[in-house]
Each structure stands twice: as C-alpha cells, then as structure tokens.
Amino acid sequence: MANSPPARRRPTSAGSGGPPSGSGSSRPVRKTGTTAPAVRSAPLPYNGPKLVVTAGPKEGEEFQLEDDEYVIGRSTDNPICIQDTSVSRKHISLRRVGNGWTVSDLGSGNGTLVNGEQITDETVLANGDIITMGDTEVTYTDVSNATMMVDITASAASARSRAPSPGGGGAPVRPGRPERVRPGRAAKKEVDPATLKKRKMMMIGGGVMAVVLIAGLVVIQSGKEKERQRLIAEQQLNAEQRKALAIMFQDAKNHIREGRYTEAKSKLLELQALAADYPGLSDYLQQVDKEIPNQEHLKAAQAALAEKKLALAKSEVDKITAETTMFEQVNALKRGLQDAADAQSKVARTLLDNKQLDQAKAISDDVLAIYPESRDGKLINEEAVRLIRIRDTPVAPPPPPPTAPPWEQASARFVDGDLSGAVALANACVSKPKCKEMLKDMTEFGNLYKKMEDLDAKGLARLLALDKEISGSRGPSKMARNAGTRAANIFYKSASAARAAGQWARAVEYAKRTIQADPGHAGASNILTELRQKAKDLYLQAYALKDANPEDAAPKFREVIAMTPADDETHQKAQTWLDKIQR
Numbered sequence: 026m027a028n029s030p031p032a033r034r035r036p037t038s039a040g041s042g043g044p045p046s047g048s049g050s051s052r053p054v055r056k057t058g059t060t061a062p063a064v065r066s067a068p069l070p071y072n073g074p075k076l077v078v079t080a081g082p083k084e085g086e087e088f089q090l091e092d093d094e095y096v097i098g099r100s101t102d103n104p105i106c107i108q109d110t111s112v113s114r115k116h117i118s119l120r121r122v123g124n125g126w127t128v129s130d131l132g133s134g135n136g137t138l139v140n141g142e143q144i145t146d147e148t149v150l151a152n153g154d155i156i157t158m159g160d161t162e163v164t165y166t167d168v169s170n171a172t173m174m175v176d177i178t179a180s181a182a183s184a185r186s187r188a189p190s191p192g193g194g195g196a197p198v199r200p201g202r203p204e205r206v207r208p209g210r211a212a213k214k215e216v217d218p219a220t221l222k223k224r225k226m227m228m229i230g231g232g233v234m235a236v237v238l239i240a241g242l243v244v245i246q247s248g249k250e251k252e253r254q255r256l257i258a259e260q261q262l263n264a265e266q267r268k269a270l271a272i273m274f275q276d277a278k279n280h281i282r283e284g285r286y287t288e289a290k291s292k293l294l295e296l297q298a299l300a301a302d303y304p305g306l307s308d309y310l311q312q313v314d315k316e317i318p319n320q321e322h323l324k325a326a327q328a329a330l331a332e333k334k335l336a337l338a339k340s341e342v343d344k345i346t347a348e349t350t351m352f353e354q355v356n357a358l359k360r361g362l363q364d365a366a367d368a369q370s371k372v373a374r375t376l377l378d379n380k381q382l383d384q385a386k387a388i389s390d391d392v393l394a395i396y397p398e399s400r401d402g403k404l405i406n407e408e409a410v411r412l413i414r415i416r417d418t419p420v421a422p423p424p425p426p427p428t429a430p431p432w433e434q435a436s437a438r439f440v441d442g443d444l445s446g447a448v449a450l451a452n453a454c455v456s457k458p459k460c461k462e463m464l465k466d467m468t469e470f471g472n473l474y475k476k477m478e479d480l481d482a483k484g485l486a487r488l489l490a491l492d493k494e495i496s497g498s499r500g501p502s503k504m505a506r507n508a509g510t511r512a513a514n515i516f517y518k519s520a521s522a523a524r525a526a527g528q529w530a531r532a533v534e535y536a537k538r539t540i541q542a543d544p545g546h547a548g549a550s551n552i553l554t555e556l557r558q559k560a561k562d563l564y565l566q567a568y569a570l571k572d573a574n575p576e577d578a579a580p581k582f583r584e585v586i587a588m589t590p591a592d593d594e595t596h597q598k599a600q601t602w603l604d605k606i607q608r
Contacts (some may be wrong), residue, residue, distance in 0.1 A: 074126055074167040076119075081161030082109050088163075090126065095119040097158070098131070111135055111159025118151075123252050126150045126165065135159045145271070146264040149256055270300055277309065284351070286316045312350075315384070319349045323358065330361055333369065336394035338362060347561065359558070363551060366392045370401040377405055382416065385409045398550035400543070432459040435467075440496050442503035444471055447495075466491050470504075477508055485512035489542070513543035520552050529556055529563075530587030560588040564595050568602065575606045 039322035074090040088095075088105050097105040098116040107116075113133035120127050129147045130137040138157035150156075150165045203439045276523035280289035290313045296303055297310070339362060345355055369388050376385035389406035392399055429437070435450035436497050448467050454460035470491040473484060480488065485508055492505035501509065533556050539549035567581035582603040589596035 040506060050177065074165070076105070076156075076163045076165060078107070079155070079162045079164050081107065081159075083107055083161070090119065091122045096131070098133075107158070107160045107161055109159055112161055113158075117156070118159050120147075122149070122256060124249050125253055125256070126167070127256075128156060128165075133158070142352070146267050149253065270296060270303060273299075274306070275301065279314075281309065281313065284320070286313045286320055289313050290317065315346060316349060316351065319345045323354055326358055330358065330365060333391075335365055335391045336370065339395040342551050348519065352562065356558075359555075359580060362395055366396055366399060366402070370399065370405065373405045373409075374401070377409055377412075380412075382413050384411050384524060385479065386413065396547070396550065396554075398545070400545035400547040400550075402547070403545050432457065432463055433589075435463055436495060436499060437498055439467065440499045440502045444474070444504065454544075465493060466495050470495065472502055474508070477511060480511070480517055482512060485515070485542070509543045512547070513539045513546050516542060517546065520549060524552060524556070527533050529559060529584055532556060533588045556588055557593075560585045560593075560595055563588075564599055567599070571602055571606060579603060579606050 047373055070199070076088045076090065078084050078086045078088075095104045097103060097107060098114050098119050099108060099110070099112045100106065100114040103115070113131070113135070115131045116133045117137050118129045118131055120129070127147045127149050128137070128139065128144070128537055130144055135158070139148055139150070140155055141157070151555070152165070152167045154165045156163050156165065158546060198497065273292060277289045277292035277296065280286070280292060290310070293306060293310050293313065297306060300306075322341045326338045329335075329338035329341060338358075342355065345351075349355065355565045369392050373385045373388040373392070376382075376388065385405060386409035389402050389409060392402040393406060394560050396402065431450060431454035435447045435454075438450060439447035444467065448464065448471070451460045451464040451467060455464055470488065473480065473488045473491070477485070477488065488508045489501070489505055492502050492508070496502050496505070516539040518541070520532050520539060523529075523532035523535060532552060535557070536549040536552040539546050540553070543549075563581050564585045567578040567585065570578035580598040585599040586596055586603070589599075591597075
C-alpha cells in the first residue's frame with residue numbers, strides 16, 4: 026500500500042506562530058516561558074489637612090497638620106517657622122477641634138486675616154480658606170473626607186460593573202457593543218436556573234452593600250456637618266461674649282487715657298466680676314489703684330495753689346508717687362509753684378518796704394517752705410525778722426569795742442566796705458608782717474575791684490579769693506558780695522543757655538558754679554531743683570528702654586550720671602544699669 030501524503034500545515038502569519046490570519050481574533054499569543062511585567066503602584070498622595078504657602082518668602086512650601094496643635098510665626102522654635110519680617114515671632118495658633126481645625130491670633134503686630142476678614146477670636150477653618158499673616162498667605166486644605174467619598178463611590182460602581190449580566194455568562198457585557206462570537210466554536214451552554222438565581226442574589230447583595238456604604242458615609246458626613254455647625258454656633262456665642270468683654274475693657278482704657286480713673290476702676294471691677302482672668306486686667310487695676318490717690322493729691326495741690334497757699338500745695342505734690350502717668354500735670358503744677366513763689370516774693374518785698382513786717386515775714390516763710398534756697402525769700406525773711414526784733418526789743422547801748430590788733434582793725438574796716446580806711450590802718454602798721462601782707466592783698470583787690478565790670482570769670486574768682494584772705498573769719502565783705510553777684514550772673518547765664526539747649530549736664534555744672542559764687546542765688550537753685558527732677562524722668566525713660574532697646578537706654582543713663590552727684594540715689598542706679606548694659 027502506498028504511503029498517504031503528509032498532512033498539510035495550517036498557514037501562519039509571518040513570524041508570529043499565532044492563529045491564522047483569517048481568524049476572528051487578533052490577540053497576540055504570549056511566548057512560552059515568559060511572564061507579565063510587574064506593575065508598581067505609585068505612592069498614595071497625602072490627602073490629610075495641610076497648609077500650602079501661596080504668597081510670601083516661602084511660597085510653594087507645604088506643611089502637613091498631623092499633630093493636635095501648632096504655633097506658627099517667625100521664631101525658629103515654632104513647629105512651623107515662616108521667616109517673614111512682617112510675621113510676628115508667635116503669630117497664630119492652629120488647634121484640632123473634632124474632625125476640623127481652628128485658628129487664633131496670638132496678639133500679632135499686623136493681625137491675622139481669614140479670607141480677607143480680620144479675626145479677633147478662635148475661628149473654624151474650612152477647606153480652601155486663605156490665612157493672611159503680614160505679607161505671607163497660606164491656604165488650608167483638607168480633602169481627606171472628599172477623597173474617601175470618591176473612593177467608596179468608585180468601588181461600588183466598579184463592583185456593579187463586574188457583576189454577571191441578567192442573561193447569564195461569566196463576562197460582563199459592554200453596553201452598546203455586540204458580543205463577538207469566534208467562528209468554529211460551539212455555542213455557549215445554557216445556565217441552569219439555580220445558578221442564575223444565585224448570581225442574581227450576589228448582584229443584589231453587592232448593590233445593597235454599596236448602598237449601605239454610601240448611606241453610612243452620608244450619615245458620617247451629616248454628623249460631621251452637624252458638629253461643625255455646633256462648633257460655629259458655640260464660637261459665635263463665645264465671640265459675642267468676648268466682644269462685649271473687649272468693649273468693656275476698651276471703655277476702661279479710654280477712661281484711663283482721659284484721666285477718669287474712678288470711672289475706669291468701676292468698669293474694671295465690672296469686667297473682673299465677669300472674667301477674673303481677663304488678659305491685662307490685673308495690671309490696669311493696679312494702675313488705677315495707684316492713680317486715684319495721686320489724682321486726689323494733684324487736685325488738692327491745685328486748689329491750694331489757687332489760694333496762694335504754697336507750702337500746702339508743695340506738701341500735696343510731694344505725696345504724688347514718682348511712677349505716676351500724670352507727670353505732665355505734675356510738672357505744670359511745679360512750674361506754677363515757681364511762678365507763684367516769684368510773685369509772692371515781690372508782694373513780700375512791697376510789704377516790707379511799707380513796714381508791714383508781720384505780713385512780709387508770713388509770705389516769705391511760705392516761699393521758703395517750698396524753696397528753702399530762694400535768695401529773694403531769704404533776704405526778705407531775714408530783714409523782716411531783724412526789723413521785728415528791733416521793733417519788739419528795747420535797744421541797749423552798744424558795749425565799748427574791744428582793743429584789737431591793728432591788722433584786725435584793718436580787716437574789720439575792710440569787711441564794712443571801707444577800703445580806703447582799711448588801707449590807711451594797714452599803712453600805719455606796715456612794719457608788722459601781717460599788716461604788710463594785708464596791705465599787699467588790699468592793693469591788688471582795689472585794682473581788680475575798680476575794673477570789676479570788665480572782669481571775666483577767672484578775674485572774678487581771684488577777686489573773691491583776695492576778699493576771703495583779707496576778711497578772714499568775718500567775711501565776705503560788702504564789696505565781695507557785689508563781685509559774687511557779678512560772677513554768679515555770668516555763670517547763671519551759661520547755665521540758663523545750656524538748659525534751653527537741652528544740655529542738661531552742662532547746665533548742672535554752671536548752676537553749681539553760680540551757687541558757689543552766690544550761695545543764695547534763687548535762679549541757680551531752681552535750675553538744680555528742676556534738673557534733679559529731669560534726671561529722675563530721664564532715668565525712668567532709660568529704665569523702660571533697657572531691655573528692648575539697650576543702645577537707646579545707654580546714653581540716657583550716661584546723661585543722668587552727668588547731671589547728678591555721685592552720692593545721689595538716681596546717679597547710683599543709673600551707673601549700675603549702665604554697667605550691666607555695657608557688659
């Protein structure tokens with residue numbers, strides 16, 4: 026039997042080894058021994074609450090909110106640091122409340138805006154809210170809940186699409202696309218009713234599960250929304266209460282600025298009854314408790330000054346504490362006392378000239394009670410006392426003058442202002458060394474005294490030194506008083522000019538020289554008194570600046586030191602703080 030011809034191979038597509046080209050399927054055939062490449066899933070993005078910087082030096086940076094509370098500001102020790110000079114060191118605070126977040130301003134310099142509105146209380150944040158701090162803007166985002174809803178809805182839809190079709194069959198039927206049947210294959214078997222029923226039940230169960238999941242998510246979201254609305258309502262109520270307290274506090278501060286301390290205290294006590302721990306309340310209460318008695322003393326001093334009772338007015342001024350904020354009124358009152366003292370001295374002088382001695386003495390006593398170094402007051406008082414003594418005491422005959430050495434007699438004549446007589450007595454005993462030395466000093470004194478009006482400060486100082494040598498323990502002479510007045514006038518002009526120019530230390534130095542030349546000079550005494558108070562005011566200003574601006578406080582401390590003597594308490598305090606600043 027002849028061998029049968031070999032079977033013919035089915036033609037294949039070029040280079041593929043797959044199904045024939047006429048086949049209804051075009052799927053490629055995977056080569057034997059190969060595996061599908063692994064698919065790497067990308068890391069899930071962070072969908073929790075976060076802040077995104079949308080403007081400012083850190084634009085583009087993000088900060089995830091994973092803890093329960095954050096402080097944001099320029100300071101590097103904050104959990105979130107934003108290096109922006111317009112942002113305060115501690116600018117805002119973020120706090121987790123329930124499933125959301127709130128923001129509070131921490132007393133920043135430029136304030137805080139949410140969506141362009143200034144906030145003064147704790148404010149609930151919503152997704153997309155913009156927080157503005159100076160030149161920096163951050164956007165609050167929290168898409169975790171929205172992402173969760175989208176994922177659950179997508180999962181339910183995917184489950185429904187994978188469920189068997191009602192007509193049976195294992196693969197889902199794509200809508201709008203007819204099922205393709207490959208040629209040469211047998212028709213699919215009919216699905217038995219039990220299997221069909223089971224598949225329907227699975228599909229119904231999957232749908233019910235999706236509905237339950239969606240309903241549960243809706244309930245959760247509804248609960249969150251109710252909680253958010255409750256928080257907003259509670260915060261609105263708290264905001265109204267805080268606003269009312271803030272208005273009450275501001276009214277009290279307005280009363281303080283206007284000097285109505287009693288009304289301010291009433292407001293502060295009312296605020297204390299409602300909120301005992303209100304920020305700054307205790308400090309303002311302490312201030313008004315100090316200022317109320319100060320104000321009473323100030324009013325009493327003003328009333329006494331209006332009645333020309335200078336000593337009473339001065340005693341009330343002295344009761345006002347140094348740390349009072351009414352320093353302008355106090356300084357004005359002190360200037361009024363000075364003017365009243367000058368006016369009263371003139372009145373006393375007129376009374377003395379009219380021989381109304383008791384009235385002149387009473388007024389000069391009042392002037393000296395507030396300004397013990399008043400030159401005019403002293404002269405009037407001494408003259409009034411002397412005349413009253415003469416008036417009230419019988420004049421006894423003077424005792425015979427004791428026999429004294431000739432140089433002593435010459436010195437006594439010099440003190441009385443009789444330079445010619447003193448020179449004649451010194452010439453009479455010129456053979457004695459003391460007389461000869463005294464004659465030499467008198468001659469030089471006489472030459473300087475003749476041109477006293479043209480002498481400068483140095484020449485006047487020499488004239489006063491010669492007078493002291495000649496007069497001895499009796500001095501100074503009547504002629505020296507004129508020279509002292511002349512020198513005092515020169516120094517006083519320099520002191521007044523320095524004070525007008527604000528050169529406090531120079532003014533103090535020249536005022537001291539004036540007192541040395543004329544111990545009873547009222548103007549120089551007044552300058553020293555005024556600048557002593559000025560030194561205290563400068564010290565308080567420097568003390569307030571020493572922590573925040575030590576470079577501004579240091580020159581003020583130096584000026585206080587130059588204006589006060591070394592044994593003065595203000596001088597010593599200023600020196601101590603200056604040493605601390607310069608370390």
